[in-house]
Amino acid sequence: MFSPLIEDLIRALRCLPGVGPKSAQRMAMYLLEKDRDAAGLLASSLQQAVEKVGRCTRCRTLTEQDVCALCNNSRRDHTMLCVVETPADVLAIEQAGNYHGLYFVLHGHLSPIDGVGPADIGLDLLGERLSENGEEHGGAAIRELIIATNPTVEGEATAQFIAERARAKGVAVSRIAHGVPIGGELEYIDGGTLAHAFNSRTVL
């Protein structure tokens, strides 16, 4: 019904997560009718980001710099390393605000059935980081590895795999706690989480 270029734009907008045909059409109309400046800016931001954003050579998070701002920050605790699955997890932990160490981003989890092995999630680079004595980067060697992969089957398997390798290098390994969320009501918590919360109960 629309002209070819508009149809192309609507189709391209549908690649965004959570955007169906109706939203894509609404977005295209909005951009073309009301806000062409924003559309041009979005086009150039996308182009720039696609061309220039790569991974931090230290922690593999998304950045256009060689080493990201967190890894370069000398005021953070360079003896602690938190392993997460995605860059968004880094943001979530930073917003919680009580962790001041460094991160390591896997960009996924081990999944042999999909052909995702240790090299694909950067475990060779993680191995190197754990072996460093820290002098060449002006920090201390890593003393504790905190594993914050998701509490899914694959996330747990990945956590176990990384924990074994880290222990073999003499690094202390911990896993973030799982259980009933603070402010959550027991009534609405799923059975798996409740069972885990009972099994992992701590002495008062």
Place this chain on the structure above:
Amino acid sequence: MFSPLIEDLIRALRCLPGVGPKSAQRMAMYLLEKDRDAAGLLASSLQQAVEKVGRCTRCRTLTEQDVCALCNNSRRDHTMLCVVETPADVLAIEQAGNYHGLYFVLHGHLSPIDGVGPADIGLDLLGERLSENGEEHGGAAIRELIIATNPTVEGEATAQFIAERARAKGVAVSRIAHGVPIGGELEYIDGGTLAHAFNSRTVL
């Protein structure tokens, strides 16, 4: 928290209607981590559309062609013209499938308080269309003008304004019916619509 280019991208994505900070972040992460090809394609589609899409010289709908496919279609009824507020309204009516005439897109409605006058919504062009005898465009002259502006205060005022001008040119003018939607339940219809449905009742 993210690097500057990623922050720019997240900010640019927030210009899309219905996209807040959390969705924009999720979209940026998705595009950069999972689907860079789609991101590149979206960037170029946006660029192309912003540069090339203009308005049809006959009906003012959005198109990159000089005259849009609907206005160029000789199998449509060139004696009927339906006035709508936006290109999305054209799509909605086309999807209903029982109107086979042409359209005229206002891109808004009269709104003196916002400085939107007759010229801003293309009423001079509409006037010319209504005065044409139709020979120079290979069609017939327009015999009926169907006004399908939104049933809002501004839409109604615009409809009245256009209707007066069209009647002065000897063109028959009609307004699409407003009332209880087909399949709607009276219980859930707002009072304004119900009052209108009673006032506009038809003889059975």
